[in-house]
Amino acid sequence: MNSSTSARNVxxxxxxxxxxxxxxALLMGPGPGxxxxxxxxxxxxxxAIYLWGLLWYAVELVxxxxxxxxxxxxxxxx
Amino acid sequence: xxDIQSLLTLAQADGAVESSLSGxxxxxxxxxxxxxxxxxxxxxxxxxxSKRGEEDYYLAGRSQGWLVSSVTxxxxxxxxxxxxxxxGMVYREGVMFALFSLNVxxxxxSVYLIGSRIWKAGRRFGxxxxxxxxxxYYGSHGLLKLLVxxxxxxxxxxxxxxxIQSGGIxxxxxxxxxxxxxxxxxxxxxxxxALGSTVLAAVTMLYIMVGGMxxxxxxxxxxxxxxxxxxxxxxxxxxxAFDGPANFGQRICAELPDNSLTIPGNTGGWPWSLxxxxxxxxxxxxxVQPAQWMRFYAASGTRTLKRGAVIFAVVLTSCFIxxxxxxxxxxxxxxxxxxxxxxxxEIPADQILVEADSVAGFEQSMNAEHRTWTxxxxxxxxxQLQEPTTNAEQRSATVSWNWMGAxxxxxxxTAQSEFSELSSHPNFRRAIDRxxxxxxxxxxxPSVAAHADVKDYNSILVVVVSQKLPVVFGQLGAIVAAxxxxxxxxxxxxxxxxxLHALAAVxxxxxxxxxxxxxxxxxxxxxxxxxxxxxxxxxxxxxVISGQDEQVxxxxxxxxxxxxxGLMAIAFSAQLLPVVVDMLFIRKGTAVGAIGGLxxxxxxxxxxxxxxxxxxxxxxxxxxxxxxLNAVGQLTSTVKVHGSVxxxxxxxxxxxxxxxxxxxxxxxxxxxxAETFASxx
Numbered sequence: 236m237n238s239s240t241s242a243r244n245v246x247x248x249x250x251x252x253x254x255x256x257x258x259x260a261l262l263m264g265p266g267p268g269x270x271x272x273x274x275x276x277x278x279x280x281x282x283a284i285y286l287w288g289l290l291w292y293a294v295e296l297v298x299x300x301x302x303x304x305x306x307x308x309x310x311x312x313x
Numbered sequence: 314x315x316d317i318q319s320l321l322t323l324a325q326a327d328g329a330v331e332s333s334l335s336g337x338x339x340x341x342x343x344x345x346x347x348x349x350x351x352x353x354x355x356x357x358x359x360x361x362x363s364k365r366g367e368e369d370y371y372l373a374g375r376s377q378g379w380l381v382s383s384v385t386x387x388x389x390x391x392x393x394x395x396x397x398x399x400x401g402m403v404y405r406e407g408v409m410f411a412l413f414s415l416n417v418x419x420x421x422x423s424v425y426l427i428g429s430r431i432w433k434a435g436r437r438f439g440x441x442x443x444x445x446x447x448x449x450y451y452g453s454h455g456l457l458k459l460l461v462x463x464x465x466x467x468x469x470x471x472x473x474x475x476x477i478q479s480g481g482i483x484x485x486x487x488x489x490x491x492x493x494x495x496x497x498x499x500x501x502x503x504x505x506x507a508l509g510s511t512v513l514a515a516v517t518m519l520y521i522m523v524g525g526m527x528x529x530x531x532x533x534x535x536x537x538x539x540x541x542x543x544x545x546x547x548x549x550x551x552x553x554a555f556d557g558p559a560n561f562g563q564r565i566c567a568e569l570p571d572n573s574l575t576i577p578g579n580t581g582g583w584p585w586s587l588x589x590x591x592x593x594x595x596x597x598x599x600x601v602q603p604a605q606w607m608r609f610y611a612a613s614g615t616r617t618l619k620r621g622a623v624i625f626a627v628v629l630t631s632c633f634i635x636x637x638x639x640x641x642x643x644x645x646x647x648x649x650x651x652x653x654x655x656x657x658x659e660i661p662a663d664q665i666l667v668e669a670d671s672v673a674g675f676e677q678s679m680n681a682e683h684r685t686w687t688x689x690x691x692x693x694x695x696x697q698l699q700e701p702t703t704n705a706e707q708r709s710a711t712v713s714w715n716w717m718g719a720x721x722x723x724x725x726x727t728a729q730s731e732f733s734e735l736s737s738h739p740n741f742r743r744a745i746d747r748x749x750x751x752x753x754x755x756x757x758x759p760s761v762a763a764h765a766d767v768k769d770y771n772s773i774l775v776v777v778v779s780q781k782l783p784v785v786f787g788q789l790g791a792i793v794a795a796x797x798x799x800x801x802x803x804x805x806x807x808x809x810x811x812x813l814h815a816l817a818a819v820x821x822x823x824x825x826x827x828x829x830x831x832x833x834x835x836x837x838x839x840x841x842x843x844x845x846x847x848x849x850x851x852x853x854x855x856x857v858i859s860g861q862d863e864q865v866x867x868x869x870x871x872x873x874x875x876x877x878x879g880l881m882a883i884a885f886s887a888q889l890l891p892v893v894v895d896m897l898f899i900r901k902g903t904a905v906g907a908i909g910g911l912x913x914x915x916x917x918x919x920x921x922x923x924x925x926x927x928x929x930x931x932x933x934x935x936x937x938x939x940x941x942l943n944a945v946g947q948l949t950s951t952v953k954v955h956g957s958v959x960x961x962x963x964x965x966x967x968x969x970x971x972x973x974x975x976x977x978x979x980x981x982x983x984x985x986x987a988e989t990f991a992s993x994x
Binding site: 257261262264265266270273274275277280281282283284287289291292295296298299300302303 | 408409411412413414415416418419421422425559562563565566569571574575576585588589591592593619622623626627630634
């Protein structure tokens with residue numbers, strides 16, 4: 236296996252994890268996952284679903300920044 | 314999707330907004346005047362830097378750097394929904410709507426994933442509009458190009474009209490009354506609505522006409538920065554006004570009703586299925602609308618879009634979830650919502666419920682149709698009996714129980730006994746019992762209304778910012794409040810200018826150049842675009858101003874129809890998604906598949922949306938349409954999802970099946986697209 240094939244495989248694997256993280260964040264944040272914390276009881280003094288939203292916002296953000304740094308390569312192909 | 318409604322309802326919230334704005338003095342006038350002059354200067358600068366040719370006018374020579382590209386994409390994505398509708402939705406529904414912010418990173422990802430490939434194809438083949446690319450790839454320059462143009466116009470048109478209307482609405486709030494303008498030879502008296510919408514339309518039209526995309530993008534830079542700071546500052550100001558985030562959070566948990574802290578929100582209208590599909594499809598659908606598509610072409614390279622994607626995802630999401638959404642929550646603390654439970658019951662024509670002329674503890678009022686008995690307490694509880702005064706065979710009376718915010722919803726037994734004393738009628742007594750039982754059952758969802766001082770959900774930002782900031786932060790607060798109000802105008806203008814500019818490009822390239830005069834020179838096509846901008850602006854302005862006239866509105870309610878179109882705008886543009894995904898990533902579709910899918914998707918979106926109801930009503934509700942409406946109504950109320958999903962459910966299977974049955978008209982182009990995407994950016 237040459238180095239360019241190996242690099243492509245690494246990028247493909249990373250792309251998979253980026254896609255999986257975004258889909259997970261969508262399903263858990265605004266999706267059915269929200270039912271896990273759907274209670275009026277506060278967590279650390281804040282509404283539970285607001286903190287839940289912040290958590291999945293953080294996941295989305297880290298994923299986008301990770302994709303920017305390690306996956307997206309404007310000089311590369313598909 | 315929500316933008317249009319937010320503008321229309323803001324128009325109805327007069328008293329509260331006007332009284333809260335009066336405390337700001339002349340500050341908004343000076344800031345607004347300075348802002349408008351700056352826009353004209355930037356428009357002129359864009360014209361000075363411009364070169365001849367279509368690419369320069371529509372795409373700024375495909376040379377926009379990362380800062381201008383990022384902010385113009387953000388400013389186009391923003392509309393007045395960001396500052397009016399979003400906090401209004403949080404005020405109405407509660408914390409759950411803050412999670413709507415999670416759609417923004419998805420849109421940010423699209424900026425790179427979709428945008429970079431659109432940029433590559435645009436650069437190689439010289440595309441200017443979405444229709445150019447779709448028609449060229451599938452080898453269908455007639456019907457498919459026309460369908461894409463129609464999809465674009467369905468998105469663009471309502472946004473242009475409603476943003477111009479927002480200028481009028483905001484002007485009415487900021488500078489109420491009539492204004493006299495001295496023209497030298499004549500004095501002209503105009504209402505503030507007409508003045509505001511005309512100024513917004515004229516300034517926007519001028520800078521687009523002279524400078525094209527360059528002026529639009531540069532003004533978007535100012536407007537975008539105003540918006541970002543307005544959204545962030547308004548949210549952060551709430552933290553300060555409530556003595557820090559911890560105290561703010563504790564008060565929200567303690568003082569908001571349970572439904573405000575959970576999904577599906579206060580009205581019960583936001584199950585996770587709707588929230589999820591709005592975040593997934595609404596966001597991507599708004600990134601393939603024509604103005605955004607053209608911004609991808611206009612970028613200087615894929616590196617620009619890569620940076621733009623990250624800036625979009627980080628900055629814009631923070632503006633929502635850590636910024637303007639907090640205004641809605643603060644609004645619920647400062648102006649608690651009104652909740653009402655109601656019971657109706659029948660009374661025979663010859664019977665009167667309350668014989669006495671007055672009853673201790675109750676206030677009586679009367680109009681042509683009802684006599685109303687009201688009981689209320691200082692802490693917001695209210696009981697009301699509404700008895701009809703007409704002499705119909707069977708008459709319907711109502712009793713209602715009202716409370717505010719997180720107050721205990723239970724009707725106390727002592728109060729129930731007191732209400733029962735109003736009348737001995739058995740139907741009335743049974744209705745009181747049912748009402749008391751409803752109040753004790755938390756699963757019975759009450760109807761929701763904004764606080765009397767706010768009147769309308771979508772004016773919550775205007776009321777909170779203009780009333781709270783000057784009180785808490787003094788003169789600095791007044792300046793910030795005025796800036797935030799100008800940011801609302803900026804949100805409208807940045808959406809109107811991008812859409813007007815895109816409308817001109819679509820009209821010129823996809824219709825004039827394709828069907829009217831295919832051999833026109835580039836210079837001529839630019840002038841046709843400019844004329845289209847002027848004509849579209851003037852027509853939109855006429856629709857907006859004449860829409861205020863009661864007589865005109867009673868015959869042709871154009872604004873209501875356009876507002877309904879606006880509600881479906883993103884759902885319509887999302888119908889381009891199967892074609893976009895195929896062209897950019899899969900490359901298995903054909904022209905017949907694309908035409909069939911797009912036509913089917915647009916039709917299904919139309920049938921499942923409010924416009925079909927209007928059409929059926931205009932045609933006198935024939936049986937066949939009524940049957941379809943009932944079936945669709947049952948489906949859409951059972952499965953609550955974003956409007957685009959219904960179109961895509963029809964669009965995708967048609968696209969796939971027809972593509973499997975037919976062949977691509979230009980296989981060479983498919984190979985070229987694959988090579989283009991594999992090339993360096």
